[in-house]
Amino acid sequence: MAGELPVRFLQTNGEEALINWVHEAIDEAAGIVINPAGLSFQAVSLYDALKMFPGPIFEVHISNIHRREPIYHHSLVSKVATVVIAGLGARGYEVAVAEMVRMLTDKSEKTAK
Template sequence: MSAMPETLALHVLNGPNLNLLGEREPDIYGRETLADIQSLCEAAAGDVPVVFRQSNHEGQLVEWIHEARSSARALVINPAAFTHTSIALLDALKTLDIPVVECHLSNPAAREEFRRHSYVSLVATGVISGFGPHGYELAVKAALRLAQERADVAAR
């Protein structure tokens, strides 16, 4: 296996209201906090640096996606409510040439009808949902594996 460049990080972006994890609807989203999930992601990433961010503002998430174009080897995103509404996130994600894994704590397909459509899924390499915080661990590992596989192919 060829090595990924040391400077490229894994970016994990979190959308609106995820700053309230552990407090907001724990029957749906669990009792773990966003800080707990960040620790889980960092542990799953091993030696790969993790840029872990959350914003309630769509434009800020777009800016961070643009930043990922030059500083990320892969992106994990939980767009939260923007999943179902944001063409701006879709368009920003289309500019990436790295693996994108969409991650949700709950299973949107098993919830209200309006949550069953995802703009992000149109460009995501893969989607992980319904596994609570463990889904982030799965998403991180999948994103990094996909990035390594792409690097290996490019090195041949």
């Protein structure tokens, strides 16, 4: 639980499993917090699945991907993400979940999405 909101968690290295999870989220979830790791940069199928999600998407990277080699600079997921957090270490997940709860429960909040 995050405050009053239930949280579902998935750790997978599989693109297919991740895409199925996003499709489930389209029907069942209000928001997505995702670290797409290496799939950020080349997985068009993940990008397409996330595009269909109507709620806020928070993309989290433990490292600051923009300080790394150029192949890590262009995340497809960032093009559909509402919020991008990079370089906060594991604390990025805490910040993302707390802010997602605030965004979903604050009635006056208007997301950019």
